[in-house]
Amino acid sequence: MTAALSRRSFLSRSAFIGCSLAASPLLTPVSFAAAPWENRLVVIILRGGMDGLDVVRPVGDPSFAALRSRTMAETGFDLDGQFQLHPALGDLMPLWQAGELGFVHAVSTPYRDKRSHFDGQDLLEAGTENLGSQIRDGWLNRMLQQIPGVQADTAYAIGHSDMKLLSGSAPVANWAPESDLRLSPQALRLAELVMESDPQMHAALAEAMSLAEAGRALGGLERGERTPPHLQIARYAADRLNRDARIAAFSLNGWDTHRAQAQTLTRALGPLSETLLALKSGTKQEVWQRTAIIAMTEFGRTARENGTGGTDHGTGGLMVLAGGAIRGRVVHGDWPGVGADALYDGRDLMPTRDVRAQAAWIMRGITGIDTSLLERHVFPGLDMGSDPNLLF
Numbered sequence: 386m387t388a389a390l391s392r393r394s395f396l397s398r399s400a401f402i403g404c405s406l407a408a409s410p411l412l413t414p415v416s417f418a419a420a421p422w423e424n425r426l427v428v429i430i431l432r433g434g435m436d437g438l439d440v441v442r443p444v445g446d447p448s449f450a451a452l453r454s455r456t457m458a459e460t461g462f463d464l465d466g467q468f469q470l471h472p473a474l475g476d477l478m479p480l481w482q483a484g485e486l487g488f489v490h491a492v493s494t495p496y497r498d499k500r501s502h503f504d505g506q507d508l509l510e511a512g513t514e515n516l517g518s519q520i521r522d523g524w525l526n527r528m529l530q531q532i533p534g535v536q537a538d539t540a541y542a543i544g545h546s547d548m549k550l551l552s553g554s555a556p557v558a559n560w561a562p563e564s565d566l567r568l569s570p571q572a573l574r575l576a577e578l579v580m581e582s583d584p585q586m587h588a589a590l591a592e593a594m595s596l597a598e599a600g601r602a603l604g605g606l607e608r609g610e611r612t613p614p615h616l617q618i619a620r621y622a623a624d625r626l627n628r629d630a631r632i633a634a635f636s637l638n639g640w641d642t643h644r645a646q647a648q649t650l651t652r653a654l655g656p657l658s659e660t661l662l663a664l665k666s667g668t669k670q671e672v673w674q675r676t677a678i679i680a681m682t683e684f685g686r687t688a689r690e691n692g693t694g695g696t697d698h699g700t701g702g703l704m705v706l707a708g709g710a711i712r713g714r715v716v717h718g719d720w721p722g723v724g725a726d727a728l729y730d731g732r733d734l735m736p737t738r739d740v741r742a743q744a745a746w747i748m749r750g751i752t753g754i755d756t757s758l759l760e761r762h763v764f765p766g767l768d769m770g771s772d773p774n775l776l777f
Contacts, residue, residue, distance in 0.1 A: 433640030437703025505683030522553030623667025
């Protein structure tokens, strides 16, 4: 083993000391990075195309009721007389009342018409104008590349897919809740002896053992319990954000609601609600007040429900905001309406703002990064437009 073997290589090849590839702390889509500012940013990718029209229902729009009958059997929670929150998110109403929960309606990436989950998610995480771009890293990593002094805190991931959002040359690390690296005292001593002459590799082993120990504690494994993965993610995120980490990103799945949406969407909204509440309860008050959480999805869904009580792939969608740093108790955005003449392509909510611009303005407020850098390097070719005032 030579010094040329990087820490990432070591961790991904750690099967020789009993850590399977599936348990490697570098394989899943939750990552953290330390940075030279005090604010925190959490980005959650909602994979599958969340139906924003059901999550935050435009009940004040006279055309809406005629579009939906089977997908919304239960009445939600009134937000402002115009919009109503899905009943499965009732536990978040105290956050709304406290001004720590908000939404942005009628947003989307530049992706149009083909409505492919894979392409939509790739474009969302790349942050580019189109899929033909030569840019291969993710917009959150490109933002970190613009900040002098950024260092990897510890790198954490959840699940078994790559998180393109954070891929790139800026240092990030990953953690998986499935990670359970256990070595006998003899095996641990042998590994330490092998790596003794290489400080980088020795530190990598110590980090892997520390992450596995923390993951077991947060997942309840030491007590014989099994905490759901989304809560392990949220609790670990909160723990690291209380320390040196400033950026966190992960994904939640289950938002494809072609059939029986009343049941399917409710099942997806439960973990989202629990995740947001766990992030709040797990962070120190002073940290929560400096935190902005953005939850984004690759596209919205059709305005009109289909014949199986679901909705199909659409265009305009919803961004969820939470945290003490956001300007909550507001449904932000320019509402286009859902009348027949207002729909995109006669079927979808019309996007009125680019979701990348909303994310860019939040990054501007959280990190202080210059607008021109955001428009040229983080989201190449983006016109951020006017400040939507999403933060205090």
